[in-house]
């Protein structure tokens with residue numbers, strides 16, 4: 001018997017969401033200049049904009065918040081979190097930061113020099129931006145399958161070891177360390193196999209280079225290993241996670257993802273080498289080493305969140321959510337990126353809206369249509385985000401036109417997902433009514449956050 005995988009929690013506190021009518025949404029979207037980033041969250045029914053910092057905390061986390069020790073130095077909450085992170089990662093040193101990009105900024109400032117080069121499967125955009133800010137080249141070396149939306153591979157986040165080896169031989173002196181992102185967020189939340197992690201680590205070691213992991217979704221990655229990689233089906237998540245961390249020398253973490261908290265991040269490191277320099281920089285911009293950029297209560301909530309994220313029932317439900325959405329959408333004829341990753345489903349707007357050309361910004365149009373049709377907010381990953389208007393007024397376009405629906409942790413129930421799937425499938429059957437958009441106003445950098453549009 002094939003029983004549904006249910007939400008492994010019951011609800012103790014609720015937050016109302018507001019139904020709206022289509023005419024209301026039309027007015028609201030016009031007011032937001034056809035840009036869903038400019039909507040007020042209260043006007044969104046189902047918010048799939050991001051899974052970052054949008055999750056629900058557990059009763060245990062809220063209880064831990066009351067135990068926060070707000071002492072400036074040497075707070076009990078720091079030592080509690082440090083003990084949890086040591087147990088999970090095996091790394092001795094914890095440096096708390098206010099979120100992931102602060103960990104990146106501090107670590108890159110002390111561990112790289114101008115002109116360096118850092119390989120990764122795919123650098124997340126803040127990771128790339130922080131490296132480039134320091135004059136470091138950020139190189140993406142994901143396997144070829146990782147960039148093909150309709151090709152199946154169980155571990156599409158794997159790094160291309162042959163290309164890494166060539167790079168180490170050619171550019172060795174420029175490479176201070178290697179990075180690997182678990183799961184590969186920019187590549188669709190796709191996992192990395194233990195085998196790939198082990199071989200990458202060994203390859204770097206032969207060249208005398210450390211490995212630093214970007215572990216925003218380490219628990220989701222571990223569950224994919226358990227489900228898909230031979231030899232791991234009977235292993236506990238804790239032991240898989242411990243083995244993953246064991247292949248590396250340290251990690252950078254945005255706790256807003258698998259930390260199960262609304263704000264937070266950290267650096268964790270094996271050896272002393274970088275620790276003192278990192279702490280000095282931390283004091284300069286984040287805070288004293290035993291709280292970083294966080295309150296004592298935030299450290300408490302994170303300590304509990306890191307334990308809860310390792311629960312297998314939770315992870316099974318988490319990965320099943322994306323898979324289930326993918327199945328429903330495919331059954332309704334909606335093209336998606338396959339296989340589904342851990343935290344999101346990506347709609348292929350070129351296939352859903354075949355009548356629109358690149359100048360119509362199909363993924364942006366689809367985002368707007370999802371809001372109008374059902375009050376759903378996703379995010380465009382296409383030519384508004386990655387294209388540019390050149391000096392001479394011509395436009396460059398991105399190869400893929402995707403809409404990402406990212407799922408907050410423990411927030412929505414199956415009926416919310418059923419509703420969203422239904423809305424999208426209905427939209428698909430009337431896709432020819434969806435109009436393209438034109439940009440009327442834009443900024444030079446990260447234009448998608450603030451650009452304004454009109455219907456084509």
Ligand SMILES: *Cc1c(COP(=O)(O)O)cnc(C)c1O
Pocket residue numbers: 052099100101102124126127181185214216253254255256257264265
């Ligand atoms: C979110 C994220 C970051 C940055 O973390 P913030 O907490 O948003 O600053 C870095 N890397 C990856 C893979 C991420 O998903």
